[in-house]
Amino acid sequence: EGTMLCRATRGQLQRHTRAFAAAASECTKSKFVGASSEYTSTLQFFYPHVHDLPASMPCFRLIDDEGVLVPGAYLPEIEDDKLIRMQNTMVTVNEFDKVFNDAQRQGRLSFYFTNRGEEACSVGSGAALEDHDWIWPQYRELGATFWRGYTIEEAANQCCHNELDRTKGRQLPMHIGSKDKHLMYVKSNLGQQVPASVGAAYAMKLMKKELCAITYFGEGCASEGDIPSALNIAAVHNCPTIFFCRNNGYAISTHTDDQYKSDGIAPRGVAFGMPSIRVDGNDIFAVYAATKEARRIAIEENRPTMIEAMTYRINAHSTSDDDSKYRRSESPVEGFDSERAYWEMRSPIIRLGSYLERRGLWTSEQEAELRKVQRARSIKALNDAERVAPPHIDHLFTDVYDDIPWLLRQQGDELRAHLRKYSKHYANVPADQYRE
Amino acid sequence: FVRHKMRAAGFLHGARRARHLCSLCHRRRFTTAVEIAGETQKMTMVAAINDALRVALRTDPAAVVFGEDVAFGGVFRASMNLVEEFGPERVLNMPINEQGLVGFGIGMAAVGGTAIAEVQFADYIFPAMDQICNEAAKFRYRSGNEFDVGGLTIRAPASAVGHGGHYHSQSPEAYFAHTPGLKVVYPRDAYTAKGLLLASIRDKNPVIFFEPKILYRASVGQVPVGDYELPLGKADILTAGKDITCVAWGAQVHVMTKACARAEADGISCEAIDLATIAPWDMHTIRTSVKKTGRLLVTHEAPLTGGFAGEIAATIQDECFDYLEAPIARVTGADTPFPLAFEKLYLPDELKVYDAIVRTANY
Numbered sequence: 030e031g032t033m034l035c036r037a038t039r040g041q042l043q044r045h046t047r048a049f050a051a052a053a054s055e056c057t058k059s060k061f062v063g064a065s066s067e068y069t070s071t072l073q074f075f076y077p078h079v080h081d082l083p084a085s086m087p088c089f090r091l092i093d094d095e096g097v098l099v100p101g102a103y104l105p106e107i108e109d110d111k112l113i114r115m116q117n118t119m120v121t122v123n124e125f126d127k128v129f130n131d132a133q134r135q136g137r138l139s140f141y142f143t144n145r146g147e148e149a150c151s152v153g154s155g156a157a158l159e160d161h162d163w164i165w166p167q168y169r170e171l172g173a174t175f176w177r178g179y180t181i182e183e184a185a186n187q188c189c190h191n192e193l194d195r196t197k198g199r200q201l202p203m204h205i206g207s208k209d210k211h212l213m214y215v216k217s218n219l220g221q222q223v224p225a226s227v228g229a230a231y232a233m234k235l236m237k238k239e240l241c242a243i244t245y246f247g248e249g250c251a252s253e254g255d256i257p258s259a260l261n262i263a264a265v266h267n268c269p270t271i272f273f274c275r276n277n278g279y280a281i282s283t284h285t286d287d288q289y290k291s292d293g294i295a296p297r298g299v300a301f302g303m304p305s306i307r308v309d310g311n312d313i314f315a316v317y318a319a320t321k322e323a324r325r326i327a328i329e330e331n332r333p334t335m336i337e338a339m340t341y342r343i344n345a346h347s348t349s350d351d352d353s354k355y356r357r358s359e360s361p362v363e364g365f366d367s368e369r370a371y372w373e374m375r376s377p378i379i380r381l382g383s384y385l386e387r388r389g390l391w392t393s394e395q396e397a398e399l400r401k402v403q404r405a406r407s408i409k410a411l412n413d414a415e416r417v418a419p420p421h422i423d424h425l426f427t428d429v430y431d432d433i434p435w436l437l438r439q440q441g442d443e444l445r446a447h448l449r450k451y452s453k454h455y456a457n458v459p460a461d462q463y464r465e
Numbered sequence: 466f467v468r469h470k471m472r473a474a475g476f477l478h479g480a481r482r483a484r485h486l487c488s489l490c491h492r493r494r495f496t497t498a499v500e501i502a503g504e505t506q507k508m509t510m511v512a513a514i515n516d517a518l519r520v521a522l523r524t525d526p527a528a529v530v531f532g533e534d535v536a537f538g539g540v541f542r543a544s545m546n547l548v549e550e551f552g553p554e555r556v557l558n559m560p561i562n563e564q565g566l567v568g569f570g571i572g573m574a575a576v577g578g579t580a581i582a583e584v585q586f587a588d589y590i591f592p593a594m595d596q597i598c599n600e601a602a603k604f605r606y607r608s609g610n611e612f613d614v615g616g617l618t619i620r621a622p623a624s625a626v627g628h629g630g631h632y633h634s635q636s637p638e639a640y641f642a643h644t645p646g647l648k649v650v651y652p653r654d655a656y657t658a659k660g661l662l663l664a665s666i667r668d669k670n671p672v673i674f675f676e677p678k679i680l681y682r683a684s685v686g687q688v689p690v691g692d693y694e695l696p697l698g699k700a701d702i703l704t705a706g707k708d709i710t711c712v713a714w715g716a717q718v719h720v721m722t723k724a725c726a727r728a729e730a731d732g733i734s735c736e737a738i739d740l741a742t743i744a745p746w747d748m749h750t751i752r753t754s755v756k757k758t759g760r761l762l763v764t765h766e767a768p769l770t771g772g773f774a775g776e777i778a779a780t781i782q783d784e785c786f787d788y789l790e791a792p793i794a795r796v797t798g799a800d801t802p803f804p805l806a807f808e809k810l811y812l813p814d815e816l817k818v819y820d821a822i823v824r825t826a827n828y
Contacts, residue, residue, distance in 0.1 A: 231578075
């Protein structure tokens, strides 16, 4: 083989081999499914028309997998209370997830999806925003939702679609939102929230509100046409929007190998004309710092930004799929039973927890106690929510429009007449709801 | 204040007496004569629409007009002189992307803005169907009324223009009438265009506003220069009659009224109605009329199958079964893509409508 290579190429090959060995030994390269690239501790957004894009965009991180500061890292200023609250929130999401996922398996809920492994993406970014910034989620952002003060009990009511559910029982579990907390409602389909977040951001700019909009989507969702559409409009019209992509490696069963051939998602932001960065999405400090800077760019420069947060979806997509059928089994490095096991060991909760423990702000006993409390609260919330009555049947017909047009009045009358006539067959509908 | 001394031919809701200007009709000219408090001016339909946009931008600081090519005035001049008065922050050129611009409008409206979107041709609204039908239409319902996008209005030039072919001629109202949560409006002339557009912009539900582009310059009438609205969901009885009820919307209203005039000459008394709002449609006015006449004809340019005439026919046969003297007639476009060379044969022209009136009356 040596004779077939010219001298220059052989030299390149030798240099490449040495460099590769060095990289492996220093673990400077990330192992994320969606894109593997060099880590950097420099918070740098790549600006279009200014910076050259490398072959693979580096991955910004501040703490390593054990929660130790990496060389050259400058942590963002976060008060200790806030740090503890961030850990608190991630743990709460995790405990809520476990209770409600189990509840679905027991047949108590129709559907559920967990946030396992991605808690830092939503808590870290949520914590870097102002309370009235508009959040346009996909559906795996319970962390940002709880951070805003949305409660376990509200989530439980929505999951049980009872009469306390703000959505009046209309949607699948975890299709939550809140007007007073500027949390737009989750919906099942993918991507539509992204152009909408751009319009909302524009409105904030027009009304001089000094607020931005953040929108979340997965790397799979990024293939939908709505995403490049939104990126383009946001850049053209200088909308203060933060595009936050959770690249978790899988879109239901679809590995990123089948989703795109690009260097992940972050370069698309640059391509459409906005400062963009790739971060270690399981490093809550990196997520926080990047989002803080993105917000500054939004408000001060009136520009959109893209943050691609590399992470890993530890659980299945939802309770409707069996990930043993498609999840890749090989760990990225030796010494772990599986790909999933590798990432479980370096989950965001473990990494921040380790950092806090080293700083004397957290102990494993505190975490265990917190888990016990939040688990109990989640179980109680579920039990309570199950006992609350379903919404009044009138709400089948309300809120389609601002008022109830004749068509829906007529259909309501027909339904009630039908229920009266066949009441024996509709025993679970309270009779007083369809009385004449 | 202008009053024309003309024979009243019908009732225009919102005014005391009115007839209809139709420069497409060469044999008889109808003129809209409206008694309205306040100054009126002769305007084409597109100028009336332009004026509505101007009034909306003047009266609502949260209003923004946006779409492809709107800044220079629009390919049909519907947005002339707006950016000069209101600035580039409120009159935005959008990249060629219907799903993106409609989604943008949804987001604006969701946080309190008034988003007045233009889709350059109704034929190009389809990329935005997901945003319109899955997002805009369901925004209020799925959030338990915490949020809504009532502030969204989507305008789109629609229907036949004489030479438009497949992609400059469509009338897609039926697709949207089938999605609960949307309103669909179709003016017939300059006066109704301005009043209905202002009402649509201010309506608390997302509205799709189809503008019969062939009438942009052809429809001229006295239009109030000030701020006025015409009610959505209200059909207009243009001429009273006792033998047959005829219903149409948009440009087809004028084809219908010409056909009715032919039938009048044969002694058939026609009650001609402009539906104006497709969703939610004014069933009560149609029902009252059909109970009087016993016969119904509905005519639209859109293809027959799945067209909105089917909805009207099904409901009216249910509501008026005992009153009907004849099957309900539908005179519509053929079930084909909108052709170029065959446009005149494809369309439900005056003779087809007249023939159906006669057959229905003589059933």
